[in-house]
Amino acid sequence: MKTRAAIAWQAGQPLTIEEVDLEGPKAGEVMVKLSATGVCHTDTFTLSGEDPEGVFPAILGHEGAGIVVEVGEGVTSVSVGDHVIPLYTPECGTCKFCLSGKTNLCQAIRATQGQGLMPDGTSRFSLNGKPIFHFMGTSTFSEYTVLPEIAVAKINKAAPLDKVCLLGCGITTGIGAVLNTAKVEPGSTVAVFGLGGVGLSVIQGAVLAKAGRIIAIDINDDKFEMAKLLGATDCINPKEYDAPIQDVIIDLTDGGVDYSFEAIGNTQTMRAALECCHKGWGESTIIGVAGAGQEISTRPFQLVTGRVWRGSAFGGVKGRTQLPDYVDQYLQGEIKIDEFVTHTMPLEDINRAFDLMHEGESIRSVILF
Ligand code: NAD
Ligand code: AHE
Numbered sequence: 001m002k003t004r005a006a007i008a009w010q011a012g013q014p015l016t017i018e019e020v021d022l023e024g025p026k027a028g029e030v031m032v033k034l035s036a037t038g039v040c041h042t043d044t045f046t047l048s049g050e051d052p053e054g055v056f057p058a059i060l061g062h063e064g065a066g067i068v069v070e071v072g073e074g075v076t077s078v079s080v081g082d083h084v085i086p087l088y089t090p091e092c093g094t095c096k097f098c099l100s101g102k103t104n105l106c107q108a109i110r111a112t113q114g115q116g117l118m119p120d121g122t123s124r125f126s127l128n129g130k131p132i133f134h135f136m137g138t139s140t141f142s143e144y145t146v147l148p149e150i151a152v153a154k155i156n157k158a159a160p161l162d163k164v165c166l167l168g169c170g171i172t173t174g175i176g177a178v179l180n181t182a183k184v185e186p187g188s189t190v191a192v193f194g195l196g197g198v199g200l201s202v203i204q205g206a207v208l209a210k211a212g213r214i215i216a217i218d219i220n221d222d223k224f225e226m227a228k229l230l231g232a233t234d235c236i237n238p239k240e241y242d243a244p245i246q247d248v249i250i251d252l253t254d255g256g257v258d259y260s261f262e263a264i265g266n267t268q269t270m271r272a273a274l275e276c277c278h279k280g281w282g283e284s285t286i287i288g289v290a291g292a293g294q295e296i297s298t299r300p301f302q303l304v305t306g307r308v309w310r311g312s313a314f315g316g317v318k319g320r321t322q323l324p325d326y327v328d329q330y331l332q333g334e335i336k337i338d339e340f341v342t343h344t345m346p347l348e349d350i351n352r353a354f355d356l357m358h359e360g361e362s363i364r365s366v367i368l369f
């Protein structure tokens with residue numbers, strides 16, 4: 001069949017909208033009609049050419065929500081008509097990682113997913129007979145997409161798909177990093193670097209964890225209003241200080257924060273986030289994705305003296321078992337999503353969503369199909 005999709009032909013070039021060919025789901029796969037998709041910083045990152053796994057031409061997008069329209073042979077866990085959120089971190093339930101009880105990083109299909117292919121090593125998308133690569137196993141910048149059954153979470157049909165699509169990445173990632181990865185305790189002092197969709201959701205997570213103080217850091221003052229609305233107690237723009245931002249935070253907090261989160265993807269702020277942690281116990285979680293070849297550094301003494309460096313992917317959330325609860329928490333008013341949707345637009349305008357993110361104008365643009 002044909003589907004309308006935004007194609008990333010090569011790094012640094014705008015996407016173009018094309019009618020592409022889409023093969024139906026093979027065994028263990030499902031076809032989903034997307035209702036909406038968010039645009040995450042990671043989509044812009046991969047388009048920039050900085051992602052070592054970035055392959056072109058590809059259909060980007062990994063923050064979607066839609067409805068199952070066809071299932072392949074042997075699919076039992078979802079049916080036509082089910083509402084689902086595509087999962088770039090799938091959950092097979094049987095691999096060593098899924099069974100470990102220690103991680104959400106299911107590896108059942110990770111190798112082919114990283115190559116832009118379905119688990120059988122081929123692509124379902126093509127144009128004029130030439131394959132177009134999948135992205136993160138989801139390719140939500142397409143009206144229809146095909147996914148492995150283990151890469152969809154079945155959710156409550158009452159949930160508006162044009163909002164809960166943001167649980168497909170940014171919002172879940174921020175909240176989950178606080179609750180699952182760092183496990184912030186009530187009364188803790190928290191610092192969050194970067195106030196995009198992810199960092200603002202770290203604030204939501206910190207509020208849910210009953211943190212005592214939440215310090216929000218960004219170089220764009222326009223982000224502070226929303227940060228405060230969500231529960232930040234202090235907002236800091238590093239540009240307003242001569243001293244390194246870690247020293248500023250240490251002074252403000254009697255020796256440093258209990259937990260910090262980096263939601264930018266900049267190795268300098270990753271260092272600052274670690275070094276603003278309190279001696280003896282402070283823990284820093286890296287969420288931001290840094291470009292190919294970049295490395296983090298700090299004095300080992302920072303770790304010797306008790307600070308801990310961690311990382312978090314998709315907030316440590318196991319998508320098939322835990323994401324439906326996130327959707328229900330949104331429906332019950334416990335998780336905020338609506339406030340994050342600053343712009344909506346049709347697929348034809350998707351390049352504008354990329355521009356708005358680069359310009360710091362949007363939190364999330366949602367593409368409506
Ligand atoms: P975004 O672009 O919306 O937000 C980034 C924010 O960082 C912006 O507000 C920007 O002003 C701020 N910023 C930039 N440079 C800064 C600096 N030097 N100091 C302080 N603030 C600075 O991005 P997003 O969608 O919120 O994603 C944030 C990061 O998280 C990206 O690197 C993205 O790739 C990554 N990410 C990771 C995961 C994961 O599972 N680990 C999931 C989603 C996104
Ligand atoms: N492909 C890149 C890394 C990209 C990356 O870290 N992706 C995050 C999700 S970002 C969502 O917006 C992730 O989940 N990583 C775990 C994984 O297995 O990819 C690279 O550096 O190669």
Ligand code: ZN
Binds near residue numbers: 043
């Ligand atoms: Zn993302």
Ligand code: ZN
Binds near residue numbers: 093095105107108
């Ligand atoms: Zn698994």
